[in-house]
Amino acid sequence: MIKCIKILIGWVRYLNFISTLNETASEDVKELNNFIEETVKEDSFIGEASLPLLRGGKRLRPLLFFVCARTNENFSLKKMLPLAAALELIHTASLVHDDILDQSKIRRGVFTANAKYGPQIAVLLGDYLFAKAFQLVSENNYGDEVALTLSKLVKDLCIGEITQDRSLFQIPTMTEYYEKIRLKTAVFLASCCRLGGIAAELEQKDIDSLTNYGTNLGLAFQIIDDLLDLFGDVKVTGKALGGDLKSGVITLPIIRALEVSEEADILRSIIKNTDVNDSDINRAIEIMKNVNSVEYCKMRAYAHINAARINLPKKIDKSVSITLEKIADFVIDRTW
Numbered sequence: 001m002i003k004c005i006k007i008l009i010g011w012v013r014y015l016n017f018i019s020t021l022n023e024t025a026s027e028d029v030k031e032l033n034n035f036i037e038e039t040v041k042e043d044s045f046i047g048e049a050s051l052p053l054l055r056g057g058k059r060l061r062p063l064l065f066f067v068c069a070r071t072n073e074n075f076s077l078k079k080m081l082p083l084a085a086a087l088e089l090i091h092t093a094s095l096v097h098d099d100i101l102d103q104s105k106i107r108r109g110v111f112t113a114n115a116k117y118g119p120q121i122a123v124l125l126g127d128y129l130f131a132k133a134f135q136l137v138s139e140n141n142y143g144d145e146v147a148l149t150l151s152k153l154v155k156d157l158c159i160g161e162i163t164q165d166r167s168l169f170q171i172p173t174m175t176e177y178y179e180k181i182r183l184k185t186a187v188f189l190a191s192c193c194r195l196g197g198i199a200a201e202l203e204q205k206d207i208d209s210l211t212n213y214g215t216n217l218g219l220a221f222q223i224i225d226d227l228l229d230l231f232g233d234v235k236v237t238g239k240a241l242g243g244d245l246k247s248g249v250i251t252l253p254i255i256r257a258l259e260v261s262e263e264a265d266i267l268r269s270i271i272k273n274t275d276v277n278d279s280d281i282n283r284a285i286e287i288m289k290n291v292n293s294v295e296y297c298k299m300r301a302y303a304h305i306n307a308a309r310i311n312l313p314k315k316i317d318k319s320v321s322i323t324l325e326k327i328a329d330f331v332i333d334r335t336w
Helices: 002-019 023-040 044-055 060-069 077-102 113-117 119-139 144-166 174-199 204-231 243-247 252-260 264-271 278-290 293-310 318-333
Strands: none
Touching: 023 044, 023 060, 023 077, 023 119, 044 077, 044 113, 044 119, 060 077, 060 174, 060 204, 060 318, 077 113, 077 119, 077 144, 077 174, 113 119, 119 144, 144 174, 174 204, 174 252, 204 243, 204 252, 204 278, 204 293, 204 318, 243 278, 252 264, 252 278, 252 293, 264 278, 278 293, 293 318
């Protein structure tokens, strides 16, 4: 019963987000949801294992693709659905593998595949979702540029994860932090916008502008994600506070506090402890609050959102620009 309630809450939040966008985008995503469900039901166990995770997502990545692709007046939803679904499957596959690496028990308000079925099945489930995504792309002949963009995307996701795993419990420089979140998050949102521009057959300069919009959107998204991990409402996010800190992942709020706090040595000792408890996490959060780490991170996130808006191509339809600006508003103001 509790699991069902959590899934329902996730859907309500998701639908509230979708309702803020224009009607066309909402209809696209509804069709996508149906398509994804049918796609993974080819095997009953895989459907049972993956659908709880797939149903809890924001659909931000395929939504960005749809919105950008709709700049072409000859947009065909039927033609673009498989590519949009591939983007969501790749995203979910990466989360399934993330949860194995982080030993996470909860994702999107439900048990992770790793917690429910063990790492062996979880690895294979993630692999299946990756393979299914590329099957959808291959079957629909989207062309070499689309295939290359997706291949580079998955490569960068892997590099980002490997880099993060090799630097656990180590304090990154600001440059190292930004490179990590670029690979883990920004490249994905940029790729979605780029693919939308390619599908719409836009001029190269406009495709590049959409890609830059997506990059800055992704940087802001990850900074807010890092804040929510430490300062979010557990009932809303569906994840316990300090998950990154427990896993040894050092994020921007911590980096900032280490730079300016008089209690930096205490915070540093907590970070390097491979067996932190809830009391340690609460102490670290208190230190960060005392030096306004939240406000600092939000300031950086807002700067990236402003850069995203500036990079919107001037020639695209006003309705598309408005929707992309609404997505930017959601990213900066989100609580989950």
